[in-house]
Amino acid sequence: MVKYTIKRIILAIVSILIVSAITFFVMNIIPGGPFNKEKATSAEAQRVLEERYNLDKPLGQQYVLYMNNLIHGDWGISLHSGRDIWGEISSRFKVSARLGGMAAVVAIIIGLILGSVAALTRNKWPDRLIVFLTTLGTAMPSFILATLLLLVFCLKLGWVPVWSSSKPNYVLPIIALSLYPMAYITRLTKTSMLDALNQDYIRTARAKGVPAWKVIFKHALRNALIPVVTYIGPMVAYILTGSMVVENIFTIGGLGSSFVTSITNRDYTMIMATTIFLAILMVVANLLTDIAYKLIDPRITFE
Amino acid sequence: MKKKLVAVLLAASMIVGLTACGSGNAANSTDNSGTDNAATTDEGDANASSADATDTSNGGESSGGSGILNINLASEPDYLDPALNSSVDGGCLAVNSFAGLYTYDQNGELIPQLATAMPEVSDDGCVYTVHLMESKWSNGDDLNAQDFVYSWNRVIAEETAADYAYLFDVIARNGDALAIETPDDYTMVITLNSPCPYFNDLMAFPTFFPVHQASVEAANPDGTVPGKWAQEAGFVCNGAYTLQSWNHNESMVYVKNPNYYDAANVTMDELHFMLSADDTAIYAAYNSGDLDYIDTVPNDEISSLNGINPEFGILDNLGTYYIGFNVNDSVFDGKTVEEAAKMRHAMCLLIDRGFIVENVGQTGQVPADSFVPLGMADGNGGEFKQADTSYYDAEATGAGMLEEAVALLEEAGYTLTDNGDGSYSIDPGISITYLTNDGTGHIAIAESIQQDLAVVGISMDIQSEDWNVFLEDRKQGNFTLAREGWLADYNDPVNMLEIFTSDSGNNDMQLGKGSSAAAPAWGDYDAMINEVRNTTDFAARVNLMHEAEDMLMETWAVIPLYYYNDVYMQKSNVDGIFATVFGMKYFMYSTKN
Numbered sequence: 062m063v064k065y066t067i068k069r070i071i072l073a074i075v076s077i078l079i080v081s082a083i084t085f086f087v088m089n090i091i092p093g094g095p096f097n098k099e100k101a102t103s104a105e106a107q108r109v110l111e112e113r114y115n116l117d118k119p120l121g122q123q124y125v126l127y128m129n130n131l132i133h134g135d136w137g138i139s140l141h142s143g144r145d146i147w148g149e150i151s152s153r154f155k156v157s158a159r160l161g162g163m164a165a166v167v168a169i170i171i172g173l174i175l176g177s178v179a180a181l182t183r184n185k186w187p188d189r190l191i192v193f194l195t196t197l198g199t200a201m202p203s204f205i206l207a208t209l210l211l212l213v214f215c216l217k218l219g220w221v222p223v224w225s226s227s228k229p230n231y232v233l234p235i236i237a238l239s240l241y242p243m244a245y246i247t248r249l250t251k252t253s254m255l256d257a258l259n260q261d262y263i264r265t266a267r268a269k270g271v272p273a274w275k276v277i278f279k280h281a282l283r284n285a286l287i288p289v290v291t292y293i294g295p296m297v298a299y300i301l302t303g304s305m306v307v308e309n310i311f312t313i314g315g316l317g318s319s320f321v322t323s324i325t326n327r328d329y330t331m332i333m334a335t336t337i338f339l340a341i342l343m344v345v346a347n348l349l350t351d352i353a354y355k356l357i358d359p360r361i362t363f364e
Numbered sequence: 365m366k367k368k369l370v371a372v373l374l375a376a377s378m379i380v381g382l383t384a385c386g387s388g389n390a391a392n393s394t395d396n397s398g399t400d401n402a403a404t405t406d407e408g409d410a411n412a413s414s415a416d417a418t419d420t421s422n423g424g425e426s427s428g429g430s431g432i433l434n435i436n437l438a439s440e441p442d443y444l445d446p447a448l449n450s451s452v453d454g455g456c457l458a459v460n461s462f463a464g465l466y467t468y469d470q471n472g473e474l475i476p477q478l479a480t481a482m483p484e485v486s487d488d489g490c491v492y493t494v495h496l497m498e499s500k501w502s503n504g505d506d507l508n509a510q511d512f513v514y515s516w517n518r519v520i521a522e523e524t525a526a527d528y529a530y531l532f533d534v535i536a537r538n539g540d541a542l543a544i545e546t547p548d549d550y551t552m553v554i555t556l557n558s559p560c561p562y563f564n565d566l567m568a569f570p571t572f573f574p575v576h577q578a579s580v581e582a583a584n585p586d587g588t589v590p591g592k593w594a595q596e597a598g599f600v601c602n603g604a605y606t607l608q609s610w611n612h613n614e615s616m617v618y619v620k621n622p623n624y625y626d627a628a629n630v631t632m633d634e635l636h637f638m639l640s641a642d643d644t645a646i647y648a649a650y651n652s653g654d655l656d657y658i659d660t661v662p663n664d665e666i667s668s669l670n671g672i673n674p675e676f677g678i679l680d681n682l683g684t685y686y687i688g689f690n691v692n693d694s695v696f697d698g699k700t701v702e703e704a705a706k707m708r709h710a711m712c713l714l715i716d717r718g719f720i721v722e723n724v725g726q727t728g729q730v731p732a733d734s735f736v737p738l739g740m741a742d743g744n745g746g747e748f749k750q751a752d753t754s755y756y757d758a759e760a761t762g763a764g765m766l767e768e769a770v771a772l773l774e775e776a777g778y779t780l781t782d783n784g785d786g787s788y789s790i791d792p793g794i795s796i797t798y799l800t801n802d803g804t805g806h807i808a809i810a811e812s813i814q815q816d817l818a819v820v821g822i823s824m825d826i827q828s829e830d831w832n833v834f835l836e837d838r839k840q841g842n843f844t845l846a847r848e849g850w851l852a853d854y855n856d857p858v859n860m861l862e863i864f865t866s867d868s869g870n871n872d873m874q875l876g877k878g879s880s881a882a883a884p885a886w887g888d889y890d891a892m893i894n895e896v897r898n899t900t901d902f903a904a905r906v907n908l909m910h911e912a913e914d915m916l917m918e919t920w921a922v923i924p925l926y927y928y929n930d931v932y933m934q935k936s937n938v939d940g941i942f943a944t945v946f947g948m949k950y951f952m953y954s955t956k957n
Contacts, residue, residue: 093832098450098527099849101839101869106525113525113588142442143591152612208644215652223649226434226615226636312640312649314440314613322440327832 073344095140137330157315164238176250198244204306207237253285431633439641445591450527452947458570461603466568489559508549528571561743562856576600604952683851683928692878704882708920710772716762731758732924744902790821799843801834
């Protein structure tokens with residue numbers, strides 16, 4: 062496992078380097094620039110800024126300089142606002158992680174419970190209700206759900222404010238963000254739970270008189286978890302990248318909205334830093350997912 | 365039976381889990397305190413005179429205490445450093461948190477702020493003497509004339525790379541520094557290159573506000589990040605409010621500055637800004653009572669609000685929404701300068717401005733018949749635009765000027781055939797592309813123009829681009845016809861006219877820049893603007909500016925559509941907010957019942 066982990070880490074570093082190179086050159090190819098404004102920046106100011114941020118150098122040299130700074134822990138400063146990039150990313154990520162983390166926990170817990178209930182009540186009304194709700198959850202994009210929640214709970218019912226300078230409310234954004242992964246986990250859990258419940262070891266456990274709750278939680282659910290764990294990596298990606306719209310609608314200053322703004326502004330240093338940061342996050346999430354397989358099912362080998 | 369029991373238990377635990385999660389989130393969240401509408405002004409810059417914004421009267425509850433005003437102006441500002449800011453919303457934050465030598469009152473009149481009186485101007489109009497009152501920075505330090513000298517010189521310093529450094533070009537130089545003397549701590553003697561009729565206005569512009577030297581230098585000792593000192597809450601300022609907290613992309617809380625020179629008259633204790641550019645969220649926050657004042661209203665809602673909801677208001681702006689031709693474009697190949705101008709003139713007359721302002725703008729914009737907007741001063745005590753300075757009848761353009769447009773196209777070498785149904789066929793055919801940025805309002809205007817031109821058989825494609833790409837293409841002249849707009853920075857026509865000089869970065873029409881035989885010679889225009897900048901005779905200056913506008917309009921490269929205005933919504937229990945025609949909004953003297 063150690064050998065496998067080291068191999069994965071090396072692969073991860075290569076992946077991140079490839080991602081960074083592709084991002085760097087693609088963002089420089091697309092038209093537009095970081096200093097474009099409705100009222101033109103003076104030629105002199107543009108020259109000073111390009112010199113300051115190495116944009117006057119050939120692209121290859123810019124990339125090498127950027128990566129060299131990055132390796133030395135310098136993420137640079139935003140071309141658009143002059144703010145320290147690492148400070149920006151870390152503060153925004155805290156917000157996104159808090160929101161995304163809570164959404165992920167909600168999606169996993171409720172998804173597992175609903176999936177199990179659906180499997181145990183197959184073809185009965187709870188199962189049918191859950192299937193109906195999960196189909197709805199899978200079909201409805203988060204931005205529509207977010208707008209709907211805003212209209213119903215903020216405007217019609219007035220239970221939560223749309224915006225507050227002191228008490229931002231995360232309940233609605235969490236619901237908007239977690240519904241799709243929750244629905245997906247429910248369906249995954251139901252399918253794998255049904256599969257597990259038909260296995261011989263379950264029949265054996267029941268025949269031996271093991272209590273029903275123990276059969277379900279210890280034997281069936283544990284085995285049903287593997288496909289769910291597989292989904293956690295992509296789910297983290299979905300929540301982090303999909304959070305942009307939800308963050309905008311609920312005025313939450315997370316990484317998603319900041320990433321999209323940086324692309325619109327051609328804020329090269331911010332685009333690079335956010336992409337690399339998210340790439341690292343994805344790679345780590347996938348690595349942890351693989352290690353979790355092993356912990357859940359010791360039969361799995363990495364060789 | 366047991367299976368059923370387990371299912372019921374699981375369902376129960378799900379409900380408990382959901383409830384617990386909901387309340388947990390709400391509790392957890394309490395520790396976290398921090399586009400584009402063509403119908404209204406959406407340009408990026410500005411500042412100087414008039415437009416009272418407080419005449420609404422309708423119900424509406426608002427959250428927060430009576431001393432807290434909840435506002436949305438825009439999303440996250442790039443810079444709070446007044447030297448580096450170039451956006452209108454950033455300017456609004458600056459006028460509420462910094463104080464300059466002069467400012468505007470509720471009637472839009474220029475009044476002294478930290479100056480004790482209006483400046484004493486020498487006979488030749490080149491030397492301004494300003495006396496300052498004693499005042500303090502928010503940290504208690506004394507503020508004197510040296511702070512202004514430092515701040516102004518900082519703006520023009522190369523390493524600051526300020527967008528608005530050019531505004532200081534009117535001040536003479538002593539070497540690399542501005543020609544400003546300070547005979548004592550509270551007197552500034554400013555020498556100009558030549559008389560400048562709008563210099564008082566400039567001194568009220570946010571770029572001319574002072575910054576705290578010790579803070580600037582401490583935050584940025586090597587000079588590579590000029591705006592660093594004002595990137596987080598708590599920075600030193602000298603205005604009515606100081607920034608207490610800033611949750612990026614969420615909120616900003618400004619609290620009253622006890623060291624503000626006029627603190628005794630500041631009636632609103634705190635300003636809470638929602639940082640969002642999402643129309644839906646902003647409008648929902650206003651309707652739910654979370655906001656008291658917004659200046660972004662979804663386009664779709666305007667028709668149901670304008671004239672119906674008394675909380676909806678319109679502010680005049682000094683600016684013009686226009687479209688412009690690239691004079692070097694290949695569509696004019698083979699034409700003489702005059703023929704090319706007639707082609708553009710014909711298209712100018714075909715555009716139904718009345719339809720655009722009524723159906724797209726919807727906020728009572730005035731159809732434009734000149735490039736310099738209505739209400740702009742002439743720098744000689746009068747208003748620049750007079751009844752006889754219209755270049756066409758803006759109310760009649762469209763179908764009413766079809767015949768005139770047809771005649772102009774025929775003079776330009778085209779053959780037009782009446783189809784008998786009110787439309788014409790044109791030979792040889794004309795195909796152009798209209799470049800615009802994304803935005804429902806801009807696209808709707810483009811579609812309206814498309815239909816107007818189709819009447820004479822001109823085929824127009826609409827090309828909508830991402831904002832940044834659009835700016836790049838427009839600047840490079842990669843278009844035939846493009847949407848444009850200019851909101852004045854200060855109240856003088858030269859600010860509108862100088863954008864078309866050959867060396868201007870804003871001369872998207874490429875006047876004087878290309879080698880096309882169909883493009884007009886532009887040296888005279890450059891010379892005229894140069895003379896406007898240097899003349900000492902203000903009456904002659906007005907005439908020169910009229911001549912310059914005539915010359916510009918005779919090219920028909922610039923086609924004005926309407927004069928900008930801006931919308932806002934304000935709760936009926938709020939009073940005392942006022943704004944200038946440059947989009948600056950002043951909240952310090954507002955009240956909330």
